[in-house]
Amino acid sequence: MAGRWDHYFLTVLENDPPVKMPDLEAHFPNSAIRLLEKKQELVETDRALQAQKEEFRVKMESLKERQEELELKEKELKNSIIRFDKFLTEDAGKRNRAREKAAREQEIAGRKDAEAAALREEVSLLRREKELLKQQLEACDPFVQYLERVLAWTGQFQEVPELLARFGGLVATQALLLGREQARRREVELERLRLHQCVEERGDEILQHNNQLAQLRTQLERARARTLKWEARWTRIQNTAAQKTLLLGQIKMASFSLFQLVRSHMNRPPQVPLEDTEGQLDKVQQYVKDLSDILADLRSGRLGPPTAAT
Numbered sequence: 001m002a003g004r005w006d007h008y009f010l011t012v013l014e015n016d017p018p019v020k021m022p023d024l025e026a027h028f029p030n031s032a033i034r035l036l037e038k039k040q041e042l043v044e045t046d047r048a049l050q051a052q053k054e055e056f057r058v059k060m061e062s063l064k065e066r067q068e069e070l071e072l073k074e075k076e077l078k079n080s081i082i083r084f085d086k087f088l089t090e091d092a093g094k095r096n097r098a099r100e101k102a103a104r105e106q107e108i109a110g111r112k113d114a115e116a117a118a119l120r121e122e123v124s125l126l127r128r129e130k131e132l133l134k135q136q137l138e139a140c141d142p143f144v145q146y147l148e149r150v151l152a153w154t155g156q157f158q159e160v161p162e163l164l165a166r167f168g169g170l171v172a173t174q175a176l177l178l179g180r181e182q183a184r185r186r187e188v189e190l191e192r193l194r195l196h197q198c199v200e201e202r203g204d205e206i207l208q209h210n211n212q213l214a215q216l217r218t219q220l221e222r223a224r225a226r227t228l229k230w231e232a233r234w235t236r237i238q239n240t241a242a243q244k245t246l247l248l249g250q251i252k253m254a255s256f257s258l259f260q261l262v263r264s265h266m267n268r269p270p271q272v273p274l275e276d277t278e279g280q281l282d283k284v285q286q287y288v289k290d291l292s293d294i295l296a297d298l299r300s301g302r303l304g305p306p307t308a309a310t
Contacts, residue, residue, distance in 0.1 A: 252277050255284070262287045 259272065259280035266287070272279040 255280050258284050 255277050262284050263270070270283050272283060
């Protein structure tokens with residue numbers, strides 16, 4: 001606050017400098033007079049300051065009143081602006097509604113015009129159709145007369161529509177029968193195709209089976225050839241086995257005879273089973289070895305006359 005006052009006083013002093021007192025030093029050179037002059041300057045300065053303060057207070061009050069008036073006017077202006085905006089908004093809404101109503105009415109009028117044009121076009125089409133039907137009716141007069149003569153000739157029907165209904169029923173029945181016939185033909189054709197396909201499939205299966213049969217026959221011939229080969233080999237094996245069995249029997253008989261011969265020369269013949277050919281040969285070998293040792297001793301003179309072997 002003091003800063004603002006200082007700024008104000010400086011501004012006032014710069015704009016309105018205090019009145020300069022006349023120079024009295026020339027008339028009163030003493031210091032008392034200068035002091036009185038200074039006091040007078042202070043008094044006048046104080047008066048000027050008080051006057052300026054009063055003037056500032058008055059100006060401040062006036063500014064405050066002016067500010068209050070401006071705030072009041074601003075508030076009134078804001079209210080006026082708000083009311084004006086509300087008025088503009090309402091007026092814009094009314095204008096928009098009016099425009100929308102006019103647009104709707106214009107759209108309705110356009111649709112009505114389009115409907116009227118469509119109706120006029122439809123009336124024109126109906127008139128042309130009426131004229132065409134009239135021409136067709138005139139062209140059908142001979143047929144009508146013919147139907148009336150047929151009606152009179154048959155004597156079964158009372159009116160032409162009844163005759164036409166009967167004819168229409170017959171035509172519908174004919175169309176139904178034709179449809180059924182076509183359906184049966186399609187079914188027959190479908191069955192023929194199925195039969196042809198089945199025949200082809202069975203032919204393929206038969207061909208495949210024939211190929212398999214040929215392969216199996218080839219395998220059978222090969223198996224028979226291998227069987228004959230193995231049968232011949234088995235026969236040779238059997239013959240060889242029989243020969244070896246015969247030879248073995250002969251060897252066993254010879255071994256047994258030789259063993260019997262050896263036993264007849266022994267004082268205490270060994271007891272060896274009949275089937276033990278190896279045991280018999282071992283005894284024969286032992287006997288021959290003993291005889292060989294005895295013969296060697298006799299030749300060397302280490303033994304006396306030979307004696308019977310034990």
